[in-house]
Amino acid sequence: MTDQKRAFRNALGEFATGVAVVTTAVDGEAPIGLTINSFSSVSLEPPLVLWCLDKGSDTFDLFGRAKGFTINILNAEQQAVSGQLARPGHHGLGGLALEEGSNHCPRLVGAPAAFECEVEARHDAGDHVIFVGRVVAFHRDETHAPLIYHRGHYRALSA
Secondary structure, X not given: OOHHHHHHHHHHOOOOEEOEEEEEOOOOOOOEEEEEOOEEEEEOOOOEEEEEEEOOOOOHHHXXXXXXXXXXXXXXXXXXXXXXXXXXXXXXXXXXXXXXXXXXXXXXOOOOEEEEEEEEEEEEEOOEEEEEEEEEEEEEOOOOOEOEEEOOEEEOOOO
């Protein structure tokens, strides 16, 4: 990575974000999950959200074929899940507590919020693709604090 790219990435790291795992299931393939921090709401009517995927990701082909996905906001106790699914080649969901969503994609148990989506659009954007999802169902659990990421480290949300 060039010095300029590293400096740009470090500047982006000044924006504290929540941490999420996007999951999907494609017929004939094992379900997968990927840690993301590029999640945003787009529209309330219709309900749309987005996330971004690096074109070089080892999950790119599967997400490119997926008809749906679920964005699972991680809680502060799910840091290990984030780390497990952030590494290339480690996207299987074995050992995780899951439920099947209405979109037939896995939903992580204990997530403070989860958004079950159908793929609305995919947009080419430099070295990434922006996935826009139409939310078909969502779940909220206020009993857990969210997992936060800032300056390359997990953080706790203070009161």
